[in-house]
Amino acid sequence: MSARRTGRRPGSPDTREAILAAAREAFAERGFDAASIRAIATAAGVDPALVHHYFGGKEELFRAATAFPADPGRLLPAVLAGDRDGVGERLVRVFLEVWDSPVGAAGVALLRSAVSNDWTARLLREFLVTQVLRPVLDHLAVDPAQRPLRGGLVATQLAGLAMMRYVLRFDAVADAEPATLVAAAGPTVQRYLTGDIT
DSSP: OOOOOOSSOOSOTTHHHHHHHHHHHHHHHHHHHHOOHHHHHHHHTSOHHHHHHHHOSHHHHHHHHHTOSSOHHHHHHHHHSSOGGGHHHHHHHHHHHHHHSTTHHHHHHHHHHHHHOHHHHHHHHHHIIIIIIHHHHHHTTOOTTTHHHHHHHHHHHHHHHHIIIIISOOHHHHTSOHHHHHHHHHHHHHHHHHSOOO
16 A cells, blocks of 8 residues: 655646635735745645646736736737837727727626725736836836836726726716727826826
8 A cells, every 4th residue: 555645736627726826815915026936836735837837937827816818918019119109099009909809808807806805906906017017117218216106197097997988887988989088098198107297
């Protein structure tokens, strides 16, 4: 009779969910930057290699943990390509394209949950800061001292637009053509990114 092996859990149908649960807790508690694959693997009781096997790198794991339906890494090049003064409008345009698409329903569910659940709110905030706002602000070489405020102001516009168009469905905003919203909100987002905010 062989002794039962103890230690870290091998791959199983429950392994992926255990990793996601540990990742959600780590990202919500410590944030994206401070959470590590090794610590998440330890909390899930698995080898770090299994985390990489199921999810690839930390960014992929983070996206899976937040259940956000779109990959900013694939969308942001369209925002950042072109002149600096058009980033705001391109950001709003891509934002609306994602939220108006079939995957937008998952974004709406995440936003609804974030409003009533502090843990989900922390995950969504980390997602916006590290996966969307940081790359845009890095690309624009925004003064590090101004990044928190500028990023927060951009987030107010995007989150407010999502809330009014997709959750509360404020008629004039919900029924507006995307081009109308891009023209109206884009310049404000651009000012928050690169303009005078004093």
